[in-house]
Amino acid sequence: MDENNLPEGTLQLPPQWSTLAPEVDEMYYFIYWVSVAFTVVIFAAMIYFMWKYRRRPGLKAKPTGHSTALEIGWTFAPLILLVVLFHQGFTGYVRGAVAPEDSIEVRVRGMQWNWEFEHRGGVIDDLNYLRVPVNTPVRLIMSSSDVLHSFFVPAFRVKRDVVPGMYSTLWFEATQETPDIQCESDADCPEGLWCGNTPPGGEARECVLPIFCAEYCGAPRGITASAFDEGGRNTNHSTMMGDLKVITQAEYDEFIELGPPPPASCQGRDDINECWGEQIHQSYCVACHSVDGATQAPAPNWKGLFGNQRQFVDGSSATADENYIRQSILQPQSQIVQGYNNVNMPPFRFSDRQLDAIIAYMRSLNE
Numbered sequence: 001m002d003e004n005n006l007p008e009g010t011l012q013l014p015p016q017w018s019t020l021a022p023e024v025d026e027m028y029y030f031i032y033w034v035s036v037a038f039t040v041v042i043f044a045a046m047i048y049f050m051w052k053y054r055r056r057p058g059l060k061a062k063p064t065g066h067s068t069a070l071e072i073g074w075t076f077a078p079l080i081l082l083v084v085l086f087h088q089g090f091t092g093y094v095r096g097a098v099a100p101e102d103s104i105e106v107r108v109r110g111m112q113w114n115w116e117f118e119h120r121g122g123v124i125d126d127l128n129y130l131r132v133p134v135n136t137p138v139r140l141i142m143s144s145s146d147v148l149h150s151f152f153v154p155a156f157r158v159k160r161d162v163v164p165g166m167y168s169t170l171w172f173e174a175t176q177e178t179p180d181i182q183c184e185s186d187a188d189c190p191e192g193l194w195c196g197n198t199p200p201g202g203e204a205r206e207c208v209l210p211i212f213c214a215e216y217c218g219a220p221r222g223i224t225a226s227a228f229d230e231g232g233r234n235t236n237h238s239t240m241m242g243d244l245k246v247i248t249q250a251e252y253d254e255f256i257e258l259g260p261p262p263p264a265s266c267q268g269r270d271d272i273n274e275c276w277g278e279q280i281h282q283s284y285c286v287a288c289h290s291v292d293g294a295t296q297a298p299a300p301n302w303k304g305l306f307g308n309q310r311q312f313v314d315g316s317s318a319t320a321d322e323n324y325i326r327q328s329i330l331q332p333q334s335q336i337v338q339g340y341n342n343v344n345m346p347p348f349r350f351s352d353r354q355l356d357a358i359i360a361y362m363r364s365l366n367e
């Protein structure tokens with residue numbers, strides 16, 4: 001434990017942040033030291049015999065006899081060691097494979113090159129951001145929408161392939177909350193934590209446990225940029241990075257009830273909803289919807305939209321009020337605006353708070 005009461009790493013392994021980690025590390029170091037011991041003994045014997053049986057003038061080589069005791073010894077000694085190792089490894093594997101009955105479940109979707117996390121009640125978190133409660137077993141049910149991915153959290157000592165066309169599962173129980181620290185680079189964070197992804201539209205990054213995709217699943221976000229980001233971190237191939245935040249049970253319950261909280265950079269502002277809505281627009285909608293009041297392609301401009309009369313391809317019409325906006329986001333295909341039947345808007349799942357924020361932002365565009 002360091003001065004912040006956070007777990008510390010050992011020589012070769014990062015800090016232990018889950019209930020499974022100590023057992024995995026013990027096993028790792030046991031195998032490691034057994035290998036070191038055998039290497040030393042074998043090399044020492046080899047060098048000694050090379051010296052002892054070197055060629056000397058006048059000495060002729062004599063074949064040695066057969067020793068049954070020696071042969072039984074060097075067969076069974078390693079066998080016993082291997083049985084012990086296998087037993088430890090197998091029981092550990094089973095414990096890691098079967099989630100406890102009282103686990104909470106989180107759906108994970110891997111897609112090039114993002115992780116999406118869906119919690120109880122269909123609550124979808126920000127992309128590449130996973131929140132879990134401390135001291136609670138969590139079971140991930142994972143699938144891929146495109147290629148082979150691999151979900152890897154070194155601090156938890158868990159890794160599992162995420163395969164197209166099937167579900168794979170994985171579980172862990174975090175033993176410690178991650179501290180609330182804002183950062184600009186990895187150097188600002190305690191050992192084992194990284195300075196996470198830039199949150200949607202916001203500048204405030206925070207220290208989190210890294211989630212990796214341990215599979216070469218293609219080019220990363222920002223393929224055109226240099227292979228290294230400002231922090232010197234290689235972003236070139238397998239870095240489909242996610243942020244993992246361990247929070248209290250109370251914070252998690254609030255998240256399930258209300259959805260993701262407003263971004264840190266909007267909190268405390270008078271126009272918190274407008275600010276949040278703008279960030280959602282920047283993260284999810286800007287590719288299609290402009291807000292300059294002019295550009296109408298590939299999707300309707302948001303400036304002047306709120307309160308306006310909308311004409312649909314089926315000939316009906318409606319006023320763009322709160323309910324209409326809400327439905328247009330959750331079920332975009334229910335009413336198609338005239339002139340826009342070529343581009344399909346994907347359905348989004350947002351919390352009520354997020355929908356309120358989008359609507360507040362749209363209204364503010366009209367002022």
Ligand SMILES: [Cu+2]
Nearest residue numbers: 149213217240
């Ligand atoms: Cu991947």
